[in-house]
Amino acid sequence: MLISIHHRTSYRYDRPFNHAIQALRLTPPTDESQIIRSWSITCPGIEYAAEYQDAFGNVVHLVTPPGETDGLEIEASGVIETNDRAGVIGSTHKIVPPAIFLRPTAKTIESPAIAALALQCCRATRLDTLHALLSSIHETVTYDTDATHALTTAAEAFRAKRGVCQDHAHIFIAAAHVLGIPARYVTGYLLIEGDTAAFAHHAWAEAYTDDLGWIGFDAANGVCPTNHYARLAIGFDAPTAAPVRGTMRGAGSEDLSVEVVVRAGDQ
C-alpha cells in the first residue's frame, strides 16, 4: 500500500550560536518490504551536506546550518510503497555480520529480570522463541508515555514494567541477546487509521534467524510489522539509529519537538 509521510523535527535554542551540526538518518531504504516512491529532506545547509552510507546501510547527511541560528527546522517527506511480508526483511546490507548485533550497549544491556523472562521464552525453534518473546514483553510492559524518557535503559524500563515503543524495542533486543540471537533497533513510521499521533513516529526491533534473515518484532503493539509499517534507519539502539543526532557547542539548552504525520495514499 502507499503511505505518505511528513516528518518534522524542530530545535529551538535559548540563545543563538554558530556551528550547529546534525547527522540525519532520514532517508528510508528500499528493501524487501518497501519501495521509496518519492522522498525529500528540507533543512538549512542540506545542499552542502556530506552524504554517505554508514556501516549498517543507513544513508546519512551531515549538515551544518549556515550562520548564527537560534532554531532549526528539518523536514523529511515522501511516499513509500509497502508490502506485507509478516515482518520478514531478509538479508539487507549483507556486508554486516549479523553477530555484530549481539553487542550490548548502555541502553540494551540485560538485567537479571530480563534474562529470566528471556529464558522462559525458549522454544523449539528460534522463530517460535522470538514470537514468545514478543507476546511476553507486550503483556509484561504496559504502554505508558509518562513512565520513561529518552535516556531510559532496557533494564530500568523493564523494572518499571512501563514504557513507550523505544523501551519495548530495547527490552526485546536485550532479551534476544540473552538467548544469543542477534537483534537490532529500527526507527520508522506506523500508519494507524484514525487517531495515531503517538505511534506515527515509531520504533521496533529486528531479530536474525539463519533461514529467514532479519524479521521485525513490534513488542509495543505485540505484532510483527505489516504493510502499515515503513522502515527508516537501523542501529544498535535508539541513539545509534536516531533519525536526527546533533550537537551544539558551548553552554545553553535546546527544545526539541518532533511531529510526524502518516497517511494512507499518496497525498
Next chain:
Amino acid sequence: MKFHAFNDQSGGTTRPSAGFDEMVRPDGSIRPAYQKLADWLSQQSRGLMAKKQEEAEAIFRRLGITFAVYGDSASNERLIPFDLIPRIISAKEWRFLERGIEQRVRALNAFLYDIYHRQEIIRAGRIPAELITNNEAFLPEMIGFDPPRKIYSHIIGTDIVRTGENDFFVLEDNLRIPSGVSYMLEDREAMMHLFPELFAAHRVAPVERYPELLRQTLESVAPAGCKGDPTIAVLTPGIYNSAFFEHSFLADQMGVELVQGSDLFVEDGALYMRTIAGKEKVDVLYRRVDDAYLDPLTFRPDSSLGVPGLFDLYRAGHVTIVNAPGTGIADDKAVYAYVPDITEFYTGQKPILQNVPTWRCAIKDECAHVVQNLDTLVVKEVHGSGGYGMLIGPHATKAERASFAKKIAAKPSNYIAQPTLSLSTCPSNVGKGPSPRHVDLRPFVLVGDRVRITPGGLTRVALKKGSLVVNSSQGGGTKDTWVLED
C-alpha cells in the same frame, strides 16, 4: 614539557641466560659490523665517556625531551636515559628485517580491509568469527568503508626482539598511534653532534628524512576529491598529553599545523582549522588522539578532544584520518597469535619474521597450560599497554603469581601468555665502561603510495643489569641505531 616515550602496549621481557650478544661472539671475538666501534670504544677513557654523557644530557634537556611515568608522582617528569653506545645492524641483517616488516604490514593492512568488508578469512575458517565480532577493538562503524588506497594503518612501529644470529621475533605490531619516532631522530642528531669522528668512520644509513617521508605518505592518502596539494594537520590531545612533545616536533618538522580539537570545525561538508589568516580546509588529519575521543557525535559523547562530525566526513570521503579508526583489531594481543596465518592468507607466502609463541587464555587448554607454568611465562592483558598490568613469571613472587592466577580465572579472555625470550644484548655505557644490556627494536614504517621503512629505528635498552624490561616507564633507556650501508 612531558613526554611519555612509548605510548603503546608493550614490554620486552625475558630472563637473561647465555644470551646472544650483538657485538661479541661467545669465543670473545668481535662481529664484523662492530669491529670499528669496538676498537674505538677500547680507546675511550672512562672520564671522556662520562663527560660525553653529561653533554648528551644537556642536549636533551635543551630539547625538552622528558617523559611522564604514570603512577610515579614523585618523579613525574624525567629525562629518558640515553645510552651513548650505538647499536649496529649490518646491511644484510637489515635487508632481511626490511623484507619481513614490509610483508607483515602489507598483510595486516589487507587483513584490516577484509575484516571490515567480506571477512573472507573467517569464511575460509582461518580465524574464529568470535575473535573479531566479540572483540572491543573491532569498530562496527568502520564496516564497509574504503579508505584511500585501502590503507588503514599508515604509521606503524613494529616491535622486534632478537634472540640469536638469525632469530628475530615480532613482539607487537603497534598499528594504532605508535610513538617514539622523535627519539629516533633526536638520538641521531645528538650522536652526530657528540661523535662526528665515529660517523666519518662508518657508512650509516640516514634517518633524517623521516619527516619528509611522513609528509609524502600523508599526501599520498588524501581524499579522492582533493584538488591541488593536500593540507595536512597534526591533531594532538594537547599539552598535557605525555607525547605532546612528539606531536609538536613532527608538525614542526613537516611544516604543517599542530591543532587541537577546538581548533577544528566542520562546515558545509568539509573539515576546517582556524588559522591567523582565517579558516583553512584540512584534507589529511594525522591524529594522535585515540579512536574513542575522535568525534563525540559518533564515539564517546563526553570527548572534548575531537571534532563533532569528523567521522561522518571521513566516511563521506571528505577528509582522511591517519591512522584509520579501528586498526586496533589487527594489533590486538588475542589476534596477534594468528598473524602468521594472516600473513600467509593474504600474501600466499610463509611469514619471514617469526611470531613469539602465544598462549590464549580464552582457550581452555591453553589457559590451563598458562596457569600451570606461570613461573616461566610472561602474562599480558589483551588490551594493556606500556608494560602495565603484566606478570613476569620468573621475576614474580609466589604470592604475586597466585594472585595473578585468580585474575586470569576471573576473566580468561583478557590474558595471553608468552615464553620469556632471551633478548639479545648490546654494549651499553653504564658507568664502569661498556657492559652488555638487553635491547629491543622499534623500526618505524610508513605505508602510503608505497611502504617506506626508515633504516634502524628506536632501540630501547634495559639499563639495569640483567633486566629484561625495556619500557621507558619501567626504567629503560634509548640508544641510536645504525644500519650500515654496504
